[in-house]
Every structure is written in structure tokens, then in C-alpha cells.
Amino acid sequence: MSLYQGKLLHLILLERFGPIVADVGKALFEFPRSLFHVRKTTGFPLLKVKESLSILIKFNLASFKLNHDGTTATYRLIIDNILLMLRYPKFINLIKMKMEDEAETLVEELLYKGCSTASELIIKTATRLKENKDIGTLLKQLKDKFASLVTAKYFIRLKNANTQEQELFAVPTIDLKQLSSIMNGSDETPADESIYWTLNPDRFHQDLRDQLVVNAVTNKFDENTGELMRIFLQQMYIRTSPWVPVSNLIPVLEVKDIVKKQKTHPQLLAFFDQYVNILEQDGNNIIQKAGEASGGSFQIEMKKIFTQLTWEIMEQLVNEKFDTKASRIFRLVKCRRYIEPEEIQHLVMMPSKEVKRITYQLFEENFVLLNELKRSITNSGPNKSFTLFYIQLTQLVRTTLELSYKTLFNIMTRRHHEKFLNKRIIDKKQRVDTISMGMRVQGASVDQLTDIEEMITPPEAEALAKIGKMMKKLNVAELEIDDTIFLLQMYLAYE
Amino acid sequence: MSKTKAESGESSASSIENVIVQLAKEKPSGISNDDIRNAIPDTPLEIWTKIINKLLKSGILELFKDQGVLLYKYKDPSKKTEIKGSDNEEKVVYKIIEEAGTKGIWIRDIRVKSNLNMTQLNKVLKSLETKKYIKAVKSVSASKKKVYMLYDLEPDSSVTGGAWYQDQDFESEFVDVLNQQCHRFLEEKRETSIKMGGGPLMARNRSYATASDVHKFISELGISKVQLSVNDIESILYTVVLDNKAERILNSSGEYLYRAIKTFLPTNGIVSTTCGICPIEGRCAENALINPKTCKYITDWLSD
Numbered sequence: 001m002s003l004y005q006g007k008l009l010h011l012i013l014l015e016r017f018g019p020i021v022a023d024v025g026k027a028l029f030e031f032p033r034s035l036f037h038v039r040k041t042t043g044f045p046l047l048k049v050k051e052s053l054s055i056l057i058k059f060n061l062a063s064f065k066l067n068h069d070g071t072t073a074t075y076r077l078i079i080d081n082i083l084l085m086l087r088y089p090k091f092i093n094l095i096k097m098k099m100e101d102e103a104e105t106l107v108e109e110l111l112y113k114g115c116s117t118a119s120e121l122i123i124k125t126a127t128r129l130k131e132n133k134d135i136g137t138l139l140k141q142l143k144d145k146f147a148s149l150v151t152a153k154y155f156i157r158l159k160n161a162n163t164q165e166q167e168l169f170a171v172p173t174i175d176l177k178q179l180s181s182i183m184n185g186s187d188e189t190p191a192d193e194s195i196y197w198t199l200n201p202d203r204f205h206q207d208l209r210d211q212l213v214v215n216a217v218t219n220k221f222d223e224n225t226g227e228l229m230r231i232f233l234q235q236m237y238i239r240t241s242p243w244v245p246v247s248n249l250i251p252v253l254e255v256k257d258i259v260k261k262q263k264t265h266p267q268l269l270a271f272f273d274q275y276v277n278i279l280e281q282d283g284n285n286i287i288q289k290a291g292e293a294s295g296g297s298f299q300i301e302m303k304k305i306f307t308q309l310t311w312e313i314m315e316q317l318v319n320e321k322f323d324t325k326a327s328r329i330f331r332l333v334k335c336r337r338y339i340e341p342e343e344i345q346h347l348v349m350m351p352s353k354e355v356k357r358i359t360y361q362l363f364e365e366n367f368v369l370l371n372e373l374k375r376s377i378t379n380s381g382p383n384k385s386f387t388l389f390y391i392q393l394t395q396l397v398r399t400t401l402e403l404s405y406k407t408l409f410n411i412m413t414r415r416h417h418e419k420f421l422n423k424r425i426i427d428k429k430q431r432v433d434t435i436s437m438g439m440r441v442q443g444a445s446v447d448q449l450t451d452i453e454e455m456i457t458p459p460e461a462e463a464l465a466k467i468g469k470m471m472k473k474l475n476v477a478e479l480e481i482d483d484t485i486f487l488l489q490m491y492l493a494y495e
Numbered sequence: 496m497s498k499t500k501a502e503s504g505e506s507s508a509s510s511i512e513n514v515i516v517q518l519a520k521e522k523p524s525g526i527s528n529d530d531i532r533n534a535i536p537d538t539p540l541e542i543w544t545k546i547i548n549k550l551l552k553s554g555i556l557e558l559f560k561d562q563g564v565l566l567y568k569y570k571d572p573s574k575k576t577e578i579k580g581s582d583n584e585e586k587v588v589y590k591i592i593e594e595a596g597t598k599g600i601w602i603r604d605i606r607v608k609s610n611l612n613m614t615q616l617n618k619v620l621k622s623l624e625t626k627k628y629i630k631a632v633k634s635v636s637a638s639k640k641k642v643y644m645l646y647d648l649e650p651d652s653s654v655t656g657g658a659w660y661q662d663q664d665f666e667s668e669f670v671d672v673l674n675q676q677c678h679r680f681l682e683e684k685r686e687t688s689i690k691m692g693g694g695p696l697m698a699r700n701r702s703y704a705t706a707s708d709v710h711k712f713i714s715e716l717g718i719s720k721v722q723l724s725v726n727d728i729e730s731i732l733y734t735v736v737l738d739n740k741a742e743r744i745l746n747s748s749g750e751y752l753y754r755a756i757k758t759f760l761p762t763n764g765i766v767s768t769t770c771g772i773c774p775i776e777g778r779c780a781e782n783a784l785i786n787p788k789t790c791k792y793i794t795d796w797l798s799d
């Protein structure tokens with residue numbers, strides 16, 4: 001638990017649920033507490049606290065446990081799930097790329113509600129999409145999409161004490177007729193009442209991880225090698241559970257068959273063996289040959305891939321924070337594992353003064369560590385001890401994660417602040433928009449509409465455009481920092 | 496008449512002497528009897544052997560034997576003349592410095608070997624220096640340390656640091672330029688090998704280059720004012736490897752092969768914002784003087 005994680009959680013909850021829930025969350029972040037305690041720390045009325053806790057629980061952002069006395073409970077924050085909210089846009093985007101729009105809206109709605117029964121969710125989504133559509137077909141489509149999302153494990157059933165393991169991804173009964181009559185105003189109870197569903201982040205992470213690996217391979221080699229990697233990953237799931245560090249064997253012929261069938265990459269097919277060779281022979285151990293039978297089999301070295309990617313992040317960080325000279329030294333220490341200062345100077349080809357300055361900087365910010373070895377024998381010769389530089393990657397990842405949280409917090413704080421500074425003009429724009437929308441509905445003339453819109457003066461419009469650009473930049477930055485966080489979390493997960 | 500004859504004999508002897516000395520000067524590795532005979536074919540043997548003997552005696556030539564052949568080497572008269580006009584201490588010190596050769600010798604070591612005290616030694620060194628018999632050269636291995644060597648010797652690369660040093664200063668910019676050019680060469684090679692088509696393996700193998708290939712390219716570019724060796728280029732290429740812009744592998748004959756590569760990740764989130772790479776991040780906090788609401792770095796970044 002870190003300082004900035006806590007601050008960040010507060011901001012996220014504030015944005016999504018308002019100040020009261022945010023403060024309740026903050027109180028729980030400090031310690032798991034009982035209802036009474038939360039009320040005492042926050043000073044809110046009991047009702048408000050109860051409301052906040054139930055929101056947190058509904059969105060799976062907090063859990064509770066009955067105390068020994070059997071009447072009170074202790075509430076605990078689920079930190080990871082709160083941080084996950086920053087990743088929601090990516091989840092939605094992912095489904096959008098993989099499935100059709102209906103699925104995207106289903107995911108959106110579920111994220112919006114936290115958890116829901118299938119029927120409720122489908123009705124909600126149908127209400128949103130029903131314009132220009134036949135309700136019957138729409139409901140059928142949504143039902144199918146819901147089923148595929150469950151089968152593909154993007155949705156997971158919320159557990160209670162009696163839920164069986166195999167029920168977690170079993171599609172519930174959804175009665176289409178019933179749904180359409182409910183949509184027409186009847187108050188029947190749907191057949192799947194009390195079976196609640198929520199998002200399964202693990203499954204989304206799996207996709208994000210694979211996407212990351214494929215992109216990385218494409219970047220380093222080329223499109224064809226990237227595609228090869230993608231198919232290897234796809235075939236990995238047949239025999240391997242998703243999160244093991246090294247996959248089970250994948251027969252290369254199987255991969256080749258797929259390339260042959262999909263006919264999208266003729267170059268990859270024509271030089272299939274060569275591409276496999278290139279991937280295998282790369283010094284980073286992405287895949288490894290592990291069996292000779294039937295044309296050879298390969299293992300995917302997930303852990304090694306992520307270690308490599310993490311090194312690259314660190315190198316970039318050193319590069320940007322200091323300069324290319326510093327990252328050269330950093331990489332040399334990495335390659336040698338342990339290295340004496342004198343040796344560094346010789347190999348990196350820099351003046352000794354500069355090498356000293358840079359290694360000191362790196363040391364000061366903990367990018368490299370120092371190990372002093374004492375010669376045990378008492379001789380009073382000149383070389384009584386010598387120093388070695390080395391790097392502790394895992395420790396570095398932890399500090400970088402904290403730095404990422406801080407960065408995220410800073411950027412979000414700035415975004416709030418800019419909004420606050422420009423509140424007057426943003427509010428005005430909103431008012432004008434509401435008015436003009438209302439008038440449009442009432443069938444106002446074009447002239448009338450322009451009159452209203454001209455209430456925003458040109459300088460104001462310019463300022464608004466500037467603010468919009470700024471907000472967008474901040475938003476994009478937030479998503480990108482989360483990319484870094486995701487990668488570092490992956491590294492730690494495999495550690 | 497007899498007088499003129501004697502004169503002309505003398506003058507021809509001195510011109511032969513000049514020819515031989517000139518010849519020896521041109522060939523520092525030494526001249527053989529055959530070389531001399533070829534240079535002055537119509538001078539009788541006994542005449543020029545007499546001259547050689549005279550030159551050897553006066554120390555202008557030195558006699559060597561290399562693989563059974565007698566060689567005469569020109570010896571710089573300045574080295575021998577120093578003995579004249581110098582006292583014993585100077586001769587001792589001169590000898591010690593001469594022995595140190597192109598690597599030079601530190602003053603402390605001279606003192607130990609010569610048994611002179613510091614004041615004496617300083618005086619001697621000063622005098623030898625003003626007479627241009629010796630010189631002091633700064634060593635790159637430790638700043639402020641000087642080594643002494645004979646005046647007309649070219650210092651060893653371990654003293655000067657080789658091609659990368661200019662008067663003891665490391666030539667960073669020169670190294671940087673070479674680093675960029677080496678990378679450029681490898682990158683162009685990579686690109687052409689992809690353009691040439693064929694399978695990916697072939698493209699990869701074609702994109703490898705040895706240090707000699709790169710050396711040739713750099714020499715032809717003519718950007719270096721000093722002569723660079725293949726080893727020098729090898730050192731530069733290793734910096735390109737350390738910059739993660741190239742990889743190197745050993746081929747079957749134990750030679751390094753270099754190849755331009757790309758990285759896995761494009762610019763990452765944490766480095767694309769200001770805070771991830773902020774130099775004063777440690778002093779920045781929500782309610783501190785330096786804070787994200789008013790931070791100038793973010794302001795600049797936003798208006799980029």
C-alpha cells in the first residue's frame with residue numbers, strides 16, 4: 001500500500017461517485033473498519049455512510065466480513081478493483097474490436113451498473129439501442145451476445161456461498177418473450193432473478209497482455225512475425241492455463257495450418273520456417289524449442305518476455321530522465337550484472353568525470369545499487385576494498401509503480417484544477433448547449449438557433465477549444481500511464 | 496697538384512659520407528651493406544668501409560644484426576650530444592628516462608631509481624627539458640600525473656589514450672559522431688537488406704556487418720583526422736550495442752557481427768508525461784510550493 005495509491009483512489013472515487021463515497025473509501029483505505037468506525041472517522045450521517053458502503057459493495061470495490069459477534073461486519077476496500085476503473089475505456093475498446101457494437105454496449109452498461117442480472121442488462125441495453133430497430137431481433141441479438149461474453153469468460157457470475165465452480169461461466173436461462181413483455185411495461189420477475197453478473201478483469205487482462213506482446217514483437221521484427229506470435233498465443237490456450245510463466249508445448253505444424261487456412265499473410269506462409277527461426281533465435285528467448293516430434297514444438301516464455309519489456313521501460317526512463325549516456329551506462333550494468341566503476345568508463349567510451357557524475361546520479365535515484373566488497377586479508381595494500389555496481393529490477397519496478405501512481409494523481413489533479421479554473425466558461429457552454437437542444441426539439445428556426453449559439457463569443461469559443469484540447473491531452477496521458485502500470489503489474493505477477 | 500688530388504679525395508669522401516647518412520636516415524629500420532653498394536656503385540669497397548667505420552665510431556650509425564645480416568641504423572645525434580655539456584646526474588636521469596621508452600616514467604619512479612632528492616631531480620629535469628632532450632607528457636590514466644620521455648618519442652597510446660584523446664581530454668563529440676555514423680551504416684544495411692527481398696532469414700543475415708566493414712566505411716567518410724584501427728571501431732560499435740540500437744553475435748570464426756535492431760516498445764506512458772521524468776519530483780506534492788496544479792512543466796507540456 002502506498003501513499004499515492006491512496007490519494008489516487010480518492011480521486012477516482014470522487015470522479016465517479018462524488019465526495020461522500022470518496023471519503024468513505026479513504027477511511028477504508030487506511031484500515032478495514034466497521035460501519036460505526038467509518039461513521040466516526042468521516043463524520044457523515046449513518047444513512048449516507050450506509051449508502052456509500054452499499055455502492056462500493058455493489059461495484060465490487062469493497063467487501064465485508066461478519067465479525068465474531070455475528071451482528072457487526074468489517075468492511076475492506078478492494079484496491080485493485082478501484083484502480084481498474086481507469087482501465088474501463090480499454091476494456092470497452094477491446095470488446096469493440098473483437099465483437100460487434102451490441103457487445104460493446106452490453107459491456108458499457110455492465111460497467112456502469114457494477115453488477116446486474118442478464119435480463120436486466122439486456123433490457124437496459126435494448127432500451128438504449130432500440131431506435132430504428134425491431135425489438136424482437138434486437139433482444140435475440142443481445143441474448144446471443146451476452147451468451148458469448150459469458151462463454152468467452154468476459155463476464156463472470158457473482159459468487160455467493162453456494163455457487164459452484166462450474167456455474168461461474170454457465171449461461172443463464174433468458175426468456176425472450178418475457179423480456180419483450182417487460183419492455184412493454186409488464187412487471188413480471190425475470191427467470192434469472194438473483195443471478196448476478198459482473199466483469200471478469202482477468203480475462204480482459206489476458207487479452208491486453210497478448211495484445212501487448214503481439215505489438216511488441218511487431219515493433220521489433222515486422223508484421224509477419226507479429227502475426228506468427230499472435231497465432232502462437234492463440235494456440236497456447238488450448239493446452240495451457242493462461243497465467244503460467246512458461247507455456248506447454250505448441251506444435252509448430254498446428255500454427256502453420258492456421259496460417260495456411262487464414263490466407264491473410266502469404267509472406268508468412270511462404271517463409272514460415274524462417275519466421276519461426278527468427279523468433280526462436282532472438283536473444284530475448286521469446287519462444288523456445290522444446291520438442292522435436294512432428295516438426296517441432298515450442299514453448300512461449302511469457303515471464304521472460306515481460307522481464308525484457310520491463311527492462312525496456314526502465315531504460316527509457318533513464319534515457320528520458322537523464323540522457324542517452326546514462327542509459328548506456330545503465331544497460332552496461334544490466335548486461336554485466338556486476339561491474340566495477342573503472343571498467344564502465346572503458347567500455348562506454350566517455351570521459352571519466354562524466355561517468356562518475358552519471359553513475360552517482362543513477363545511484364542517488366536508486367537506478368543502480370552499490371556493493372562494497374572488502375578484501376578479508378589484513379594487508380595494508382592500496383586496494384583494500386572494491387565497489388561493484390548492480391541493478392535490482394524488482395525493487396526498481398516497485399518504485400516506478402509508485403512513481404506512476406504519483407504521476408497519474410498529478411495529472412488527474414491538474415485536470416480537475418483546470419476544470420475548476422475554467423468553470424464559468426464551461427458552465428456557460430453547457431447552458432447554451434442545453435438551451436439550443438431544447439429549442440431544436442421544439443422546432444426552432446435556424447436563425448433562432450444561431451442566435452443562441454452566438455451567445456458564446458469568438459474569444460470564448462477559442463478558449464473552449466483550447467480547454468478541450470488540454471483535457472484530451474490529459475485524458476490520453478492518463479490512459480498511457482495506465483499502460484505502463486499494466487506492464488509493470490504483469491512483471492510483478494510473473495515474478 | 497698532389498694537394499688538389501688530396502683535396503678532391505677528401506671532398507668525395509665527405510659526399511659519400513653524406514649519401515650514406517641520408518640513406519640511413521630514410522630507412523630507420525637500418526641499411527645493409529648491399530643497400531650501400533647499390534647506392535654508390537662506383538666507390539671502391541675499402542673507401543666506404545672506412546667511412547662506415549668512422550661513422551660508427553662517432554656514433555652517427557649503429558650496428559645491428561638482424562637474421563644474420565648486418566644493418567646500420569642512423570642514430571639521432573641529439574641523443575648522443577646530450578652527453579656533452581651535461582653533468583653526471585643529468586646523464587643518469589636521461590638514461591632512466593630513455594629506458595622507459597614510449598610509455599614514459601613518473602617522477603616518483605625516477606627519484607627511486609636515481610636516488611636523487613626531489614630538489615635535485617627537479618633541477619635536472621628542468622635542465623633536460625629546456626635543452627629539449629626530454630619532455631613531460633600528461634597521462635590520461637590519472638589527471639595531474641605527468642610522465643617523462645625522450646623529446647622526440649611519440650607517446651604510447653596507453654599514455655595518450657589513443658585515438659579518443661586530444662591532449663589528455665577525451666573527445667566526446669568525436670566518439671558521438673562515430674557512434675552515430677556506425678549506427679547509420681548498420682541501419683542502412685538493414686534497410687537495403689530488407690528491400691532486396693527474399694526470406695526474412697536471408698534479410699537478417701545480410702544485415703550483419705563486421706567491424707572491418709564498418710571501419711572501411713568510416714575511413715572512406717574521412718571524418719576522422721586520426722588513423723582509426725579496426726579495434727577502435729569495435730569499441731565504438733559496442734557503444735551502439737549498449738545504446739540498444741544494435742546487437743552483436745559471434746560468428747563461427749570468433750569474429751563479432753553487428754546488426755541494427757529495433758526495440759520492443761514505442762515510447763512508454765510514464766516517460767511521455769512530465770512527472771515520470773521530472774527532476775524535482777521529490778519536492779513536489781499536492782499542497783507544497785511545487786505542486787501539480789501550478790506546475791510549470793505541465794503547463795509547458797500542455798501548450799506544446
Ligand code: SF4
Pocket residue numbers: 410769770771773774775776779780785786787788790791792793
Ligand atoms: S507536477 Fe510538475 S513538479 Fe510535480 S512531479 Fe509533475 S512535473 Fe514534476
